[in-house]
Amino acid sequence: MNTLPVEPTHPGVPSNRLASPILPPGLTDEAIVGRWLKAKATGRGRLAATTLAQYRIEAERLFWYARQVSVPISGWTLDEFTAYIGFLQAPAPWAIRARGVRRGSPDWRPFLGPLSDRSAGQTQKIVTGLFEWLRDVGYLQLNPAVGLPTVGRREPEKQARFLSVDDCVLLRETIAARADHSQEARLRKARDLFLVDLFERTGIRTSEAVHCAMGHVRIEPVPEALRREFPGAPPFQWMLRIERGKGGKARWVPCDELALSLQAYRLAFGLPPVPAQDDTLPLLLSVRRSKWGQWKGVRSRTAVWHLMTGLCRESAAYARKRGRAADAKRLDQASTHWLRHTYAKGLAEGMKNGLDTRSALDNMGHADARTFNQYVDDEPLKRALATHLARARAAR
Structure with missing residues (x-):
């Protein structure tokens, strides 16, 4: 049976709306979009809370x-959608609220x-996806946003926000130089050394780290067949x-380089050096116990961000005292995500030595190689020197 268009909701407005065969009749546009948001928050592939907040x-x-x-x-055509995207980039003065105006005030505006360009492009992507869903559930005849070029779409710039190997050595040196006259100071030193290792040597996101438990670390035996395929491989691999990765996707990340700092960290907290598979203790621990005397975790992305920054x-202060002003300036700007970029840069170097692209993407939790490409050749000065030396050798 054919689905027939419903009458326009506003006189004189051409309607793109249909009577959906899989949605209850009589719902408003707002109610239908509410169902879209609910669907985005449901199931294993649900959006992360921060992403869902942006969709709202x-x-x-x-x-x-x-x-x-x-x-x-439901009455939008290509013209309305195009006008909306243009409005995002140049809203009229009456559409902009003053700072400090609270939601609910008659003077409140959403801008x-x-x-x-980047934010408008992200808005366009989300709203295009919404209209696509409305069409797929039979609520709209056509997607008014289909086929339009994305605002500001361009190849991502090469990623310059990363810490070098020397920067990471300086981070560890700073932590090691702390006085540790109290038990809490000793715990903080062990935890913070592990924190640097965790982000630099696995590249996981802050949101992923706060949901990791100690039992998520596994020591997997390497089968004989794989040891033949990879000569010199160790008998065991830490994973x-x-x-809860981005988009609800799970993955395994190699973490052999965490083995020593993880064991030292656990021993400092009075735990066995190797976690059991059923260990539900958070991977990132607070240096203070709960009121019942149990170790508690650092469960907030913001708290981890504050720890790392x-x-x-x-x-940076440690470097400045030693006359290393350039290092201090870079560290003053750094955050947790810089260490993720550091790990990605290491993977990009590894690809020159046999690491395949799929493995690099899976380690990072990326779906698109274009996202990863921003980490390749992200040091223009290094590239300039390599070019100069190569040309000099050719001219001899």
Whole structure:
């Protein structure tokens, strides 16, 4: 049976809306989009809380704009969608709220100013996905956003926000130089040394780290067949299970380089050096116990970010006292994600020595090679020197 268009919700507005065969009748556009958001928050592939919050913001902006132009989104054509994307980049003065105006006030607006090309492109991607879903569930005849070029789409710039090997040595040197006259100071030193190793040597995201348990670290025996395929391979391989990666995807990350610092860290906290598979203790521990005397975890992304940026500022001060102003300036700007970039850069170097692209992407939790390409050749000065020396040799 054919699905027939419903009547336009506003007189004179052409309707793209259909009577969906799989949705209850009589729902408003807002109610339908609410179901889309609920679907995005459901199941193993659900969006992370921060990503879902951004989707809600985009829905709020979308409906606010639709009310201003008096065209419901189910009546949008290519012209309305194009106008909306243009509006994001250059909103009218009446669409911008003053800072400090709270939601619920009659003066509240969903914009503080124009969106950058990158932010407008992200909005376009999310809203295009929404219209695609509305079409797929039979609520719209066509997607009014289909086929439009993405705002500001370009190849990502080479990633310059990373810490060098020497920077990471300086981080560890700073931690090791701390006084450790108290038990809490000794625990903090062991935990922080592990923290640097964890992010530099696995490249996991902060959001992934806070959901890791000690039992997610496994020591896997390497079968004889793989040892023949990889001559010189160790008999065992340390692996870290990421249960909640980006987009809800799980993966395994090699972590042999964590073995020593993990064991030292656990011993400092009075734990056996190697975690049991059923160990539910958080991977990142607070240096203070709960009121019941149990170890508790660092469970907040913000708390981990503050820990890591605090370490970087501490190292910057340490470097400055030793006359290393350039190192200090870089460390003053660094954060947890810089160490993820450091790991990615190491993988990019590894690809020159036989590491395949798929393994590099899987280690990072990337789906698109274009995202990873930003880490390849991210040192223009190094590239310039290599070019100079190669040309000099050719001219001899």
